[in-house]
Amino acid sequence: MLHWMLTTLRSNPEIAVFLTVAIGYPLGKIEYRGFSLGSVTTTLLVGILVGQLDIAVSHDLAMVFFLLFLFAVGYGVGPQFVRALAQDGAKQALFATVVSVVFVATAYIVARVAGYDAGYGSGLFAGASTVSAALGLSTNTIQGLGLSLEQTRSMVGALSTAFAMTYIYGTVGSIFIICQIGPRLLRIDLPSACRSYETRLGGLGDPADTSWHHFIIRAYHLSDNAPQVGKTVAQVEDSLPHSRVFFDRIRRADQMIDAHEDTVLQAGDTVSVAGARGTLGMLFSRGSEEVEDPEMLDVPAGGTDVVVTKRAYDGKTLSDLAHDPLTHGLFLVRIRRGASGTDIPVLPQTQIHRGDVLTVIGRPQRIRAVLGVIGRADFSTTETDVTAIFLAIALGALIGIPIVTVAGVPLTLSMAGGVLIAGIAAGWQRFVYPAFGNVPPQVTWFMNVVGLNIFIAVIGITSGPSFVAGVQQMGLSLFLWGMAVTTIPIIIALLIGKYIFRFDDALVLGCCAGACISTPSLGMIASQAHSKVPALGYTVPYAVSNTLLTIGGIVIVLLLQ
Known part of the structure; x- marks a missing residue:
């Protein structure tokens, strides 16, 4: 039975890929005290385990899915990335750019000091910075260096080894440093800072504004002595200057009419009104009776x-x-x-x-x-503009293929880098011209998750044989160097965010979480602050760093070759 299974997997490697993802993906979702390895790490580890069976998988399969993944990444960050570069997100975009450079520089210096080649160095960078997409670009760049098949395979194996050994601390360490060390290092009382920021944004100000999202809708029957009788809808709505109420519809005799500003309210009217609970209770405290009228209260709840x-x-x-x-x-x-x-x-x-x-x-x-x-x-249709997606991927790949030699160093975006940029352009075009290139959220999720995990599975399977040798050769030192590459840039990001870029105390940790593309950190920061304010500093740095750190996978290989 085992012999048959082994023979089948070697003869049909695509089955091994699907099994790897099927086993690895759910393992990444298992949590212990709020910590999980993540699907990328577990899929890679399962792939490495399966790779011990000496199963040969074509790298072309990996690249097809990786290009789909990169397009989805670019498509998602496109609008925010372009806006950050062109408009008022420039300060946060510059911060993310500086942090990205620090990550690449730190990884390069550590790799040089440790004596790592482009394989170990690029894996160290991708894992320690938790940029899974950089792993793909580094792999693609290594394969374009013109090395022998054996050298290329060895270097890609080293890349996978370094990534697997450094990714775990990269994930956990970034959360711990940003959320636990960050507030102490920067001497920030996060809940107090967020309350102060909310006050400056009017959080404790005009109740008319906060009623944007604190509202109920009620129906009232007006009697003869109701103070609203004889007044227009506009007069009643403006009678409480510090509150915000809206008349929606009026049932008058057997008619249902929409409430307009100049509509005069009459005795016997039943009105549906939306506003804060306390405001409605005060406004209709006399001369009216709350009634249950399903038709009057029929407002779509989903939004x-x-x-x-x-x-x-x-x-x-x-x-x-x-x-x-x-x-x-x-x-x-x-x-x-x-x-x-x-x-x-x-x-x-x-x-x-x-x-x-x-x-x-x-x-x-x-x-x-x-x-x-x-x-x-945002009624995104279920139909995907397949032509636009595949044309953009093809054009991006063509743009990335050319190689330019500068001072004897070959420079190229690579197909993967070109597709990432094509995705950014397509995402921005979709935002500006909504009729262009629709990709429903469910499809982008599929391209992100499935595209990346199949790519990772193939990398794990193909590099499995060299992984054990790599761990034995590098041992604990690779893990410790990875800790340095994770920790140093994040500490620098915290310090320059606070003291050089002078971000508000309520935003600086969110900015760092975005620049270090640590989404779990944002959730923990918001929980500690009991506020969503830190998210205002997250989105622009995330979009910029997600793009630049991905391209960093190319840079680090070219620097270390």
């Missing part, structure tokens, strides 16, 4: 996602939007920003950016009125 695309609304605060007649009767319950869909705080002075996704609740006709002015509905 509609609106993508901000219009320049006129780029940079506007929520306070500006709250007082815009266009948003009358709409409630904002969520803002997501960046490729990772990071939630940012809903506060009066929070600025919205092009590309932000606003989740609003209100009558469909009110939402439709807003869409043409602010942006577009």
Whole structure:
């Protein structure tokens, strides 16, 4: 039975790849006291184990899936990356650029001191900085160096060994340094800093603004002595200057009518009104009776996602939007920003950016009125623009192939680097021209997760035979050098973020989490702060560093060859 299985896997290596992902991916989700290895590490380790069976897998298979993965990465960060370079995210973008350079420089210096070649050095960089995409670009660059088949295989094996040995601390260490050491090193009282920042953003200010997301909808029957009778809807809505209420519909006799500003309320009307609970209780405390009227209270609960695309609304605060007649009767319950869909705080002075996704609740006709002015509905269709995706990947690969020799050193983006840039361009084009290149979120998730894990599985299987020898040769020293490559850049990032770039105490840890592409750190920071404010510093550095550190996989190989 075992002989048959071994023969089958060697004859059909694609089965081994699927088994590797099927076993490795769920193992990465197992947590112990909040810690998990992650699917990339476990898939690589399972691949290395399977690779001990001496199974030959074509690298072409790995590259196909890796190019899909890189396109998805670029597509996701495209809007935020371009915006950061062109607009008011320049300071955070520069910070992320500096941190990325520090990561590459640290890995290069450590590799030189330790005597590592391009294989071990690039694996050390990719693992210690937890940039899985850099592993692929380094592999692709090594294979383009013109080395013999045996040298190439040995170097790729060394890369996988170094990545596997340094990735674990890279993940855990970055979380610990940013979330535990960071506040102490920078002397930051994070909860207090976030409360202060929220106050400056109006978090404790005008209740009319905070009612953007703290609201209920109720129906009231107006009697003869109700103070609202004889007044227009606008007069009643403006009667409490420090509160925000909206009349939605009116049931008058047997008719259902929409409430307009000049509609005069009459005795016997049943009105549906939205606002804060306390505000509604005070406004209708006499002369009216709350009633259950399902038709009047029928407001879609799920909300509609609106993508901000219009320049006129780029940079506007929520306070500006709250007082815009266009948003009358709409409630904002969520803002997501960046490729990772990071939630940012809903506060009066929070600025919205092009590309932000606003989740609003209100009558469909009110939402439709807003869409043409602010942006577009994020009703991503289930159909993927396959032609646009594959054409972009092909063009990006063609752009990345040429090699330019400078001072005897061959320089190239490589196919992988070209596809990453093509993904960024396609993502930006999709944002600017919504009719172009639709890729539903579920498809980008698939390309990200499946593309990367199949690539990692192939790398693990092909480098399995050399992994054991590499561990025996390098031993504990490789792990310790990886700790240095993780720790030094993060400490530098914390210090320059606080004292050179002078980010606000409430944002600096979020900026560092983004620049070090440590998404788990952001979650822990937000939990410690009891606030979403740190997310305001995360999205731009994440988009920039995710791109630059990925390209760093090429740079580190060229520096160490």
